[in-house]
Amino acid sequence: MNLTDLEKFSHTVTPCGDRLNISKPFSRGEYSYATDGRLLIRVKRLVDVPEVSGAPSVKKIWPNGNYKSFPIPAFPEPKYSPCPWCTGEEPCFSADEYCEECNNTHVQEELNPVTIGCSSFSDHYLSKIKDLPNILIAPTGKLEAAILTFDGGGGLLMPMKI
Numbered sequence: 001m002n003l004t005d006l007e008k009f010s011h012t013v014t015p016c017g018d019r020l021n022i023s024k025p026f027s028r029g030e031y032s033y034a035t036d037g038r039l040l041i042r043v044k045r046l047v048d049v050p051e052v053s054g055a056p057s058v059k060k061i062w063p064n065g066n067y068k069s070f071p072i073p074a075f076p077e078p079k080y081s082p083c084p085w086c087t088g089e090e091p092c093f094s095a096d097e098y099c100e101e102c103n104n105t106h107v108q109e110e111l112n113p114v115t116i117g118c119s120s121f122s123d124h125y126l127s128k129i130k131d132l133p134n135i136l137i138a139p140t141g142k143l144e145a146a147i148l149t150f151d152g153g154g155g156l157l158m159p160m161k162i
Contacts, residue, residue: 001043001152009034009041009128009155026052033058039125040145043153061156063147067138068117075114078124080107111160118142119159129157 006025025034025046032049034041035056042058083106086099102108113120117139129135133151139159140146148155 001046003046003048006032006034006041006043006046006049009036009039011036022052022055024052025049026055028055028058031058038122038158039128039155040157041129041148041153041155061145063140063145063156065140067140067147069136069138069147069149070116072126072130072135072137073114073116075123075126076112078112078127079110081110082106083108113160113162116146119144119146120162121146121157121159125157129155 003025010024011022022035022037025032027033027045027049028051030045031042032044032046033055040058083099083102085101086104086106098104099106109122109124112123114123114126115121116137119139119142121137129148129150132148132153135148135150137157138147138149143159143161145156145158148157
């Protein structure tokens with residue numbers, strides 16, 4: 001994995017500048033990370049990924065223990081619908097305003113959970129990780145982060161509350 005691959009898993013910064021410390025991949029110790037707050041990817045440290053002041057300490061959140069791993073099951077392609085807040089006949093935002101509901105993409109994800117083990121996960125997040133080499137997911141509890149393992153790295157994915 002390289003920096004470009006890792007950037008696909010980073011948080012998109014809003015104009016308000018929230019989460020600036022995770023808006024790009026960052027390194028800590030022997031690993032480089034990318035996260036958007038719901039999905040975290042960890043790989044061996046990449047030389048072109050710097051340490052970032054204020055980035056979270058991942059050691060605090062990494063689950064301990066052995067959990068049953070599953071391959072990502074087949075699921076339908078994720079779907080999107082027009083954002084009800086900023087599109088349509090009378091949008092509530094002018095062209096120079098920012099829609100926090102859709103990050104100005106003018107579409108919203110239709111949430112379709114995919115059950116794996118004891119947890120349900122967003123089809124949108126599973127579509128982001130499904131092509132990682134030899135990806136496995138190990139749910140650790142109904143509402144706890146699942147452990148991801150793949151050739152060259154690992155990660156965490158938060159389940160959906162349903």
